[in-house]
Amino acid sequence: MIFFLLKQSFYHLYQFIGIKDIKKVIRKLEKKENNEEMINKLKLVLEVREFAQKKIYLNLKKNYSKVNLNWNRKIVGITGCKPLSFTPYVWKFPIVGNMYMKGFYNKKDAEEEKIKLISKGFEVHTGTILAYSTLGYLQDPILGNMLNGQYPDINLIDLIIHESVHSTLYFKNNSIFNESLAEFIAFKATQEFIEEKKFNDYDKKKIIKKYKQHKEKTEKNKKELNSLYQKLNTIYESNKSKGEKKKAKGILLKKYHKNYPGINNAYLYSFKIYNNDTQNFEKILKYCQNLDKDNKWKLFLSYMNKMKKKNMDLEKIVQELSLT
Secondary structure, three states: OHHHHHHHHHHHHHHOOOOEEHHHHHHHHHOOOOOHHHHHHHHHHHHHHHHHHHOOOOOOOOOOOEEEOOOOOOEEEEEEEOOOOOOEOOEEEOOOEEEOOEEEOOHHHHHHHHHHHHHOOOEEEEEEEOOOOOOOOOOOOEEHHHOOOOOOHHHHHHHHHHHHHHHHOOOOOOHHHHHHHHHHHHHHHHHHHHHHOOOOHHHHHHHHHHHHHHHHHHHHHHHHHHHHHHHHHHHHOOOOOHHHHHHHHHHHHHOOOOOOOOOOHHHHHHHHHHOOOHHHHHHHHHHHHHHOHHHHHHHHHHHHHHHHHHOOOHHHHHHHOOOO
């Protein structure tokens, strides 16, 4: 673990070689031709930062005020899970506590970790991660791979807000709650940002339409995967033999392989990490909106902070507010 942390720290510190203030980079790019797309991307970052701080009440500190245009290295994220239960593999880290996903800058290191988990009897899911939060301990920059033409503006907005939630509020040893909270706030706030931003009428309609299509697809996927998760969990908790459970699981997963290639327990568990407690978050946000529409996010975050200070769970907050 010490070797892993030292190696990851090296890569993270390496990001800082060549980082520059975004405003200065914009001024430099404006003096040259054919930089309009990149200039617009960087201006968008600054607008999202301001929106996240003033409207969502997130504590960005100095995060995403600087950029490293030359950094294009992606992170490989790994999740492990038992084949006949949703029991995840747990990595223990200092400061942040227990984590159910581990990220690698080096593909070879990720492959070695994958082989280790498989040898221990775990199913494995790997995916690409563009960014992660250092929880305010270090300054997180915008990286070149976040700004390339293949990465849509909507995703960039979402990513900045998502990671900024982590630097604002973090529950040690509760990565599922942390990721679900960040996913929920980013999903809602991204739409609010798009609706508020001063696009021309045509662009705004086009962007909102695209975002709604993205939202509809995401919601459809959530329903499908939540349903599958529950069905599999029922099989795993039943009194069936291991052989019967394995057979039932195979029949069920076969129906989903076309739309979700490589789907397994680790895939579903990584999905649940980011999509848990959505209904309770919705209830609390709606309650806050009814109390004070202009300050709903401030109120919402105050209830999340209350949870942390009093070591409460989300259900207790919902019950306390009579939202059940």
